């Protein structure tokens with residue numbers, strides 16, 4: 001099925017629904033594609049006899065698997081649109097299909113535009129699920145221009161070679177010692193910011209939608225974010241009571257890490273509580289008034305990108321180690337969910 005800008009293989013969902021006589025199908029649509037939800041529903045209703053239920057909760061990634069909730073509603077199949085699967089998540093309460101939204105935009109122009117900005121020879125190539133099919137094409141353009149592109153394998157959380165998630169840059173770090181810089185193909189600052197913080201290498205980002213090329217801006221953003229992180233640690237230095245956040249989304253659950261954190265805090269005579277939530281939101285957490293500092297083991301981007309929305313500091317696990325004197329600031333690492 002085609003929607004403006006994307007191809008989505010909804011026929012695959014139709015085939016599976018028919019083959020298995022599924023009757024109640026849940027559709028999970030990411031924020032950026034929600035405006036198209038009715039087209040997806042109509043497509044499935046026209047080609048199958050299944051009844052379609054739409055999950056209206058926000059969905060930001062393949063980590064957000066809600067199949068157990070929908071099993072309770074007697075749904076028998078789930079389709080999540082807009083993300084590739086996280087391969088090491090396997091035990092779903094009901095069968096679940098991930099359908100990537102593949103961008104139909106040609107990235108060639110954006111790469112050509114980026115070439116004068118690339119000063120390094122060995123270039124790691126990375127992208128998001130939407131453009132991942134264009135990496136070979138991008139590599140060919142780079143080779144023609146005298147560069148040596150390398151595409152790395154990610155860990156078990158990564159579906160495709162060269163693919164990065166906001167919480168996992170293993171496809172980049174696996175080749176970081178072989179390249180001088182990274183070229184990111186995609187839009188926005190969310191992924192390239194994580195890439196630069198995780199790999200500590202120069203990152204050039206080219207946006208195939210606008211043909212904009214960014215390097216200095218990303219470097220400046222990295223400095224701003226690191227200053228914010230340093231400030232968040234400094235603001236937490238007198239904290240006595242900590243709230244450890246654990247995401248209940250299947251692909252964000254780091255409960256063992258939460259218990260490890262609690263043991264560390266116990267050993268430093270700090271009181272802590274473990275809070276679970278599906279979708280963390282500042283107003284709801286504000287009700288827990290005696291907390292001086294939160295430590296997030298849920299989506300690593302909550303502490304980094306939503307920091308300004310929280311009235312009290314929110315740290316990543318690595319930042320807590322720095323606060324407790326178990327690591328030095330110089331050893332700062334970007335928090336990721338690996339394997």
Ligand code: SF4
Nearest residue numbers: 060061063166167299
């Ligand atoms: S944990 Fe966060 S960054 Fe990772 S897939 Fe989920 S929403 Fe995206």
